[in-house]
Amino acid sequence: MATTAATLESSDLERFRSETADWLREHAPPSIVGLTGTELDGNWGGRRAVFANDGMKQWLEVMGEKGWTAPDWPVEYGGGGLSPAEAKVLAQEMRGQRLPAPLIGFGLTMIGPTLLRFGNEEQKREHLSRVCRGEIRWCQGYSEPDSGSDLASLKTKAVRDGDDFIISGQKVWTSYADEADWIFALVRTSTLDKKQDGITFLLIDMDSPGVSVKPILLISGKSPFCETFFDEVRVPVRNVVHEIDAGWTVAKALLGHERSMIADAFGGATAGPPKKKGSRGRLVDLAAHYVGERDGQIADAVLRDQVAQSEMDTRCFGLTVQRARDAAKAGHQPGPESSLFKIYATELNQERHELMVRLAGPGALGWEGPGFADEELKLTRDWLRSRGNSIEGGTSEIQLNIIAKHVLGLPD
Numbered sequence: 001m002a003t004t005a006a007t008l009e010s011s012d013l014e015r016f017r018s019e020t021a022d023w024l025r026e027h028a029p030p031s032i033v034g035l036t037g038t039e040l041d042g043n044w045g046g047r048r049a050v051f052a053n054d055g056m057k058q059w060l061e062v063m064g065e066k067g068w069t070a071p072d073w074p075v076e077y078g079g080g081g082l083s084p085a086e087a088k089v090l091a092q093e094m095r096g097q098r099l100p101a102p103l104i105g106f107g108l109t110m111i112g113p114t115l116l117r118f119g120n121e122e123q124k125r126e127h128l129s130r131v132c133r134g135e136i137r138w139c140q141g142y143s144e145p146d147s148g149s150d151l152a153s154l155k156t157k158a159v160r161d162g163d164d165f166i167i168s169g170q171k172v173w174t175s176y177a178d179e180a181d182w183i184f185a186l187v188r189t190s191t192l193d194k195k196q197d198g199i200t201f202l203l204i205d206m207d208s209p210g211v212s213v214k215p216i217l218l219i220s221g222k223s224p225f226c227e228t229f230f231d232e233v234r235v236p237v238r239n240v241v242h243e244i245d246a247g248w249t250v251a252k253a254l255l256g257h258e259r260s261m262i263a264d265a266f267g268g269a270t271a272g273p274p275k276k277k278g279s280r281g282r283l284v285d286l287a288a289h290y291v292g293e294r295d296g297q298i299a300d301a302v303l304r305d306q307v308a309q310s311e312m313d314t315r316c317f318g319l320t321v322q323r324a325r326d327a328a329k330a331g332h333q334p335g336p337e338s339s340l341f342k343i344y345a346t347e348l349n350q351e352r353h354e355l356m357v358r359l360a361g362p363g364a365l366g367w368e369g370p371g372f373a374d375e376e377l378k379l380t381r382d383w384l385r386s387r388g389n390s391i392e393g394g395t396s397e398i399q400l401n402i403i404a405k406h407v408l409g410l411p412d
């Protein structure tokens with residue numbers, strides 16, 4: 001009996017695979033096939049979205065309509081309602097046809113899963129389907145000028161006034177706040193003995209009067225971070241997620257999703273976007289270009305060994321991340337083990353970028369100007385960007401503290 005059920009199940013899945021492959025072939029615009037990296041800069045969605053090309057806009061619309069921007073979310077909230085096995089098949093087929101994700105961002109990876117768990121019915125209906133259709137871009141309002149690692153000391157104040165809260169204070173390092181439509185923020189609603197108590201998790205429309213954003217100019221000339229100011233901003237009490245004064249529980253759960261997302265992004269060997277046609281992956285392509293090849297192998301034995309080790313580590317990590325992702329799809333919420341993934345992903349990604357810079361030699365010394373190829377300029381900037389991995393989403397020291405306390409059970 002068991003064999004018959006299993007066979008039936010797998011034949012259903014095979015039918016789903018072939019229907020999915022046909023559907024993707026029919027609906028994916030040819031101009032999006034094989035797009036990767038910065039070519040996809042627009043697929044964060046939101047009111048200010050700038051798409052890589054018309055095809056990407058169309059791709060988001062058609063996938064959003066089908067619910068396949070969030071394949072395993074419930075249909076009533078705009079998702080695809082797929083089982084974990086079906087969602088995996090969809091991902092495999094998209095990768096096989098070299099189709100990029102139609103949408104990325106904090107809506108799908110952070111606030112969405114958090115609302116599915118902690119949001120009330122009205123919040124789920126209001127926000128999740130807009131996330132799925134890519135209509136709203138979210139940013140994260142956690143850090144403050146004096147509250148980073150010690151996040152629970154945050155001071156942005158929320159004072160109750162009838163059915164509203166009045167918010168005053170400042171957030172910092174708010175990634176892409178200048179392009180976001182909504183912010184999920186931690187605010188202080190009470191001052192209690194334990195600083196973790198008295199924090200509330202609030203959803204705030206960035207167009208509310210009194211919200212202002214000031215991009216922080218970095219040495220690169222870019223401004224991915226912002227200071228976000230709240231000057232007596234009126235926010236309805238119904239925008240509280242979970243309970244007033246109990247936002248710390250929600251905040252920690254969201255951080256679990258954030259750390260998993262960071263780990264997921266670097267587990268790229270199995271999970272990442274499709275490779276360019278004819279490419280053997282960025283690292284191997286770089287090594288072949290700068291070091292040269294002999295008998296089909298990278299010419300320098302030491303560098304060949306380092307490239308192979310990095311590829312193997314990335315591949316193994318990708319498979320581990322895949323296993324965690326399958327567990328998440330089966331309903332397991334990310335816990336303190338997401339700190340293990342985050343710290344490993346950080347080290348892997350930073351070492352990989354160090355290696356790429358070593359391979360490129362003087363080619364990785366460019367900042368701007370015609371003396372360097374675009375890929376070389378990107379290499380330098382990507383290497384510098386990777387330094388932030390050990391800070392964002394909680395620093396590596398903080399991850400080690402969490403692992404010591406909550407995974408290994410060591411005393412404070």
Ligand SMILES: Cc1cc2nc3c(=O)[nH]c(=O)nc-3n(C[C@H](O)[C@H](O)[C@H](O)COP(=O)(O)OP(=O)(O)OC[C@H]3O[C@@H](n4cnc5c(N)ncnc54)[C@H](O)[C@@H]3O)c2cc1C
Binds near residue numbers: 144146150394
């Ligand atoms: C790329 C990037 C994107 C970010 N995006 C956002 C965002 O969108 N929204 C947002 O809210 N924040 C964001 N941040 C901010 C980030 O969460 C904070 O920078 C981080 O939590 C560290 O806080 P801090 O900068 O105040 O450093 P601090 O907390 O002041 O830490 C300074 C140093 O002291 C160490 N330290 C502090 N406490 C301890 C301790 N108890 N034990 C051991 N060592 C300790 C830290 O590890 C660090 O090395 C982003 C940061 C980066 C780099």
